[in-house]
Amino acid sequence: MIKLLKIELKKIVNYKVFWILIGLYFVFLALGILMAEFTLNNWIDNFNKRLPIPLPHITLYFFPDIWQNMMFFASIRYFLIFPAIIIIILITNEFTFKTIRQNLINGMSKQEFLVSKLQVIILLSLIITIILAVIIFLLGVIHTDHPNFSLMMKKIVFVPGFFIQILTFLLFAFFFGFIFRNTGLTIALFTLYTLIIEPVIYYILKIPYFQPNNISPRLPVNSVLKIVEYPNISSLQKIAGIHLQDTVSILDCIVPLIYSAVMIGIVFRIMLRRDI
Amino acid sequence: MESVLSLHKISKRYGKIQAVKVLSLDVLQGQVYGILGPNGSGKTTTLSIMLGLMKADSGDFLWFGDAPSKKSLKRIGAVIESPNFFPYLSAVKNLEIVASIKDLSFDGIPDVLMITGLYERRNSRFNTFSYGMKQRLAVASALLGNPEVLILDEPTNGLDPQGIAQIREIILRVASKGTTIILASHLLDEVQKICSHVAVLNKGQQLFSGKVSEVVAIADCIEIAAENQELLDKTIQSHANFKSLIHSDGKSLVYFTQAIKPQEINEFLFRNGIVLTHLSEKQRSLEKHFLELLQENQ
Numbered sequence: 001m002i003k004l005l006k007i008e009l010k011k012i013v014n015y016k017v018f019w020i021l022i023g024l025y026f027v028f029l030a031l032g033i034l035m036a037e038f039t040l041n042n043w044i045d046n047f048n049k050r051l052p053i054p055l056p057h058i059t060l061y062f063f064p065d066i067w068q069n070m071m072f073f074a075s076i077r078y079f080l081i082f083p084a085i086i087i088i089i090l091i092t093n094e095f096t097f098k099t100i101r102q103n104l105i106n107g108m109s110k111q112e113f114l115v116s117k118l119q120v121i122i123l124l125s126l127i128i129t130i131i132l133a134v135i136i137f138l139l140g141v142i143h144t145d146h147p148n149f150s151l152m153m154k155k156i157v158f159v160p161g162f163f164i165q166i167l168t169f170l171l172f173a174f175f176f177g178f179i180f181r182n183t184g185l186t187i188a189l190f191t192l193y194t195l196i197i198e199p200v201i202y203y204i205l206k207i208p209y210f211q212p213n214n215i216s217p218r219l220p221v222n223s224v225l226k227i228v229e230y231p232n233i234s235s236l237q238k239i240a241g242i243h244l245q246d247t248v249s250i251l252d253c254i255v256p257l258i259y260s261a262v263m264i265g266i267v268f269r270i271m272l273r274r275d276i
Numbered sequence: 277m278e279s280v281l282s283l284h285k286i287s288k289r290y291g292k293i294q295a296v297k298v299l300s301l302d303v304l305q306g307q308v309y310g311i312l313g314p315n316g317s318g319k320t321t322t323l324s325i326m327l328g329l330m331k332a333d334s335g336d337f338l339w340f341g342d343a344p345s346k347k348s349l350k351r352i353g354a355v356i357e358s359p360n361f362f363p364y365l366s367a368v369k370n371l372e373i374v375a376s377i378k379d380l381s382f383d384g385i386p387d388v389l390m391i392t393g394l395y396e397r398r399n400s401r402f403n404t405f406s407y408g409m410k411q412r413l414a415v416a417s418a419l420l421g422n423p424e425v426l427i428l429d430e431p432t433n434g435l436d437p438q439g440i441a442q443i444r445e446i447i448l449r450v451a452s453k454g455t456t457i458i459l460a461s462h463l464l465d466e467v468q469k470i471c472s473h474v475a476v477l478n479k480g481q482q483l484f485s486g487k488v489s490e491v492v493a494i495a496d497c498i499e500i501a502a503e504n505q506e507l508l509d510k511t512i513q514s515h516a517n518f519k520s521l522i523h524s525d526g527k528s529l530v531y532f533t534q535a536i537k538p539q540e541i542n543e544f545l546f547r548n549g550i551v552l553t554h555l556s557e558k559q560r561s562l563e564k565h566f567l568e569l570l571q572e573n574q
Contacts, residue, residue, distance in 0.1 A: 007376045014365055098360035102417075105327050105356060106377040107349035275330040 004116035005123070012120070018086060027081035029074060029177070030135065034245065036060055036073050051206060061143035065232040068246065070136045071162040072231040072237035077194055077221070084173035084194075088186050091117055091177030101276055110271050114178075118264070121174055125167040133159050161227050161248035166256065169224050171260035178267045194221050223255040277304040279341055280425055280456045281326060286335035288321055288480075295321040296480040298335070303458060303473075305424075308451045310471035310488070311460045318480035319460040321358055323429055340424075350378050353418030354427035361411040363403035367394055367413055370402055371420060388416040393444060408439030415420040415446055425456045432466060435480035444470060498541055501527040511548045515541075522571065527554055 012018050034254075037060045048054040060069040073079070094100040103113055141147055173190060180186040202216045217226045229252075230244040281303040288296040296318040303309045311319050324330040326337055328344055339348035361370040371385045389395040392412040397405070405413065411431060418426055428447070432440040447470055451457050461467055467474050468488060475485040502508040505528065511519060512530055519531040530541075538557050545552060 003376065003379075008375055009372055010369060010376070014369060015362075016364065093362075097362055097364060098358070101329060101356060102360040102374070103377060104329055105354045106374050106417075107346050108377045109346055140549060158440070254316075275324070 001115075001119070005110055008116045008120050017089065021082065021089075023085050025079070025086075026131070028082070029079055029132070032073055032079065033070055033135070033139070036069075059143075060231070061139050063140045063144045063147055063151045064156075066136055066140040066143070067155040067158040068228065069231040070132070070139070071158040071165075072228045074132055075162055075165045075225060077225070078219050080169045080224075081191060081194060083128060083166065084169055084190060085123060085187055087124070087170050087173040088177045088190060089183060090120065091174065092181055092183040092186050095181040096183055103274055110276075111268070114271060115269060117174060118156045118171075122167065125163060125170055128166055129159060129163040132162065141242045155246070157248045158228060161253070164253045165224050165227050167222075168256035168260045171263060172220060174222075175260075175263035175267055178271060198222065218255055220256070220259045223252070223259060227252045227256070277306065279303070279338070280305050280307075281339055281458070282335065282341075283322070283326065283337045284335055285338060286322070286325055286332045288318075288325060288330065288332050294480050296325070296332070299477070299480065299482050300335075301475055301482070301485070303456060303480040305456055306454050307359050307473050308447075308457045308459065308471045310467035310474040312457065312462070312464065312467045312476060313460075313477035316479075317462075319462075319477060320357060320429055321480070322477070323354070323427060323458075323460055327352070327354055327356065327427070329356070350421075351423055352425045352427060355414040355418050355422060355431070356427075356429045359414035361402045361410075361413065361417075362527035364401060366399045366401055367405075367416075368398045370413070371417055374417045374420055378421055384420055384422075388419045389420060391449070392416040393442065401562050408442070411435060411439065411443060412446070415443065419450065419512045423455070425458065426450060427458045430462070431458045431459070432461075434464070438476055440466075497529060497558040498536060498538060499524075499527050499529050499554065499558055500541070500545075500552055502545075502550050502552050504550070508545070508550055508552075509547060511550055512541075514548075517545060529558065535546050 018123075035057060040060070041057045044055050044057060060066065074112075094103075100113060104110065140152065144151070156270075176186050176190045182191060198219055198221045202219060202222055205216045205219075216222060217229075227248055228245075232244070232246055279302060281301065283301040286296055286299045295396070299318070299322060299467045300311075300323075301311075311318050311322065318358055321330065326339075326344075328349065337344065339345075342348065342350065346360065363372070365373075365523070367389065368385060369436065371388070372382055375382055375385060386395060386398075389398050392411060392415055394412055394416060397409065402410065411434075415428065415431060418428065426447075430442050431447070435443065445455060447459070451470075457470075459467070459471060471488050473486065474488050476483045500508065500512070509521060509528055512521065512528070515532070517532040517534055517536060519533045521531070522529045538555055541554060542552060
């Protein structure tokens with residue numbers, strides 16, 4: 001198992017495209033996180049000019065809510081799609097360069113090949129989650145007046161929650177990569193599905209009722225997003241008297257895991273049958 | 277000699293196209309076995325099947341006398357179609373991946389790069405290589421770990437004469453050490469120069485198999501003509517060593533299953549009441565034989 005991962009890392013470590021994309025991802029993610037509060041408050045300021053009673057400023061970076069708030073921003077589609085494209089490139093490259101054939105000729109089994117890609121996905125998800133958690137932790141320590149351990153750990157469940165999100169989302173990319181095999185086509189179809197097709201289906205399913213239903217949030221991509229569905233903008237929510245979400249539900253995690261398990265199953269079935 | 281590879285009645289079809297048709301082959305240890313056929317004759321499909329990339333629709337095959345497995349693949353060094361490597365990795369890094377998959381140490385990498393003349397360029401990226409160098413890197417990767425069998429698919433395809441000579445020299449050097457080599461090619465000249473044995477394929481069917489030296493040297497073909505060509509054809513077919521017959525220029529080219537003396541044929545026909553107007557012995561090059569086989573099979 002470690003041997004397979006070592007081979008995969010050899011393929012990745014010297015691949016410039018990988019480092020450029022992962023670098024861009026973290027730059028955009030960091031900017032997004034750091035700009036979130038400023039942008040929202042700027043927007044509130046503009047809005048307040050027309051209001052008799054001004055809305056209070058939002059604070060995103062306090063423990064314990066920072067875990068939920070930041071994981072909410074990190075898991076919006078436009079950010080998640082970055083590492084997904086990286087995974088698609090790593091998988092479809094093997095077909096473009098025909099290196100999958102050479103790997104199999106050299107004695108790697110198809111199962112081992114698939115497992116090696118799954119290992120990369122798990123590793124990448126772990127690394128992204130850990131780096132993100134460290135950034136959030138530091139941000140929280142800077143912004144919270146009297147941080148104590150229990151306060152810090154209170155909503156830490158959003159960290160494993162985010163891990164499930166990125167893991168399952170990358171597994172969808174794994175599925176697309178092995179089904180379509182062509183880099184450009186796969187990226188186009190994956191992006192199209194994630195950003196357009198599923199949102200359209202989401203609203204079509206809602207139309208007859210004009211109210212939230214049970215199916216739309218359980219569509220594959222939406223089921224991933226549902227794990228961290230809302231940020232916790234405490235002050236505003238208290239004023240409005242609404243309570244949206246303050247933990248990660250097991251059911252929300254299970255749904256995308258089931259989707260990805262089915263997708264992995266389909267990929268294994270197809271790959272073991274199809275000629276390479 | 278021990279059997280290295282034995283294909284038994286392999287068939288494979290892609291939709292309407294019959295790529296390989298009931299193909300049986302036996303490759304013995306130490307042979308340099310050529311699989312010869314025009315483009316699209318099923319050579320690469322045959323290699324893909326024996327390497328487990330494709331599943332045959334029917335038939336089976338044995339490597340080293342046993343059912344194929346991961347273990348048997350590790351005793352084989354193979355390159356199919358074009359050289360397949362990561363373009364952004366250096367020659368050495370690409371070979372390290374191959375070595376890791378085959379559970380080999382990296383110690384053998386400089387050797388194979390030396391043999392293929394790529395040692396100086398070992399740290400250059402694959403996509404900076406010329407086509408000839410890419411082909412040689414493919415041969416280098418197949419040579420890693422001193423495999424018992426080397427499988428090469430059109431290794432000189434697209435190379436300039438110098439590149440062709442280099443690859444052939446490498447193959448002959450490896451063969452001289454006793455490594456079994458299976459070589460797919462559409463070039464007769466190549467098979468004639470490198471191989472000890474040959475199987476000729478066309479449209480997935482095996483037309484011929486045997487020693488190259490036999491095919492080249494022995495006149496098992498005689499051109500004959502007589503007043504009554506029809507009777508001649510009929511009579512010659514009753515000869516004990518008759519194999520096949522084709523017409524050309526009002527004469528008949530007759531193939532026999534073994535070397536045959538012209539006087540023997542003359543006597544045989546005369547005994548059967550036929551007087552020949554023409555009799556000539558045909559020394560065939562492999563090329564001619566190949567074309568004849570293809571024509572015969574149209």
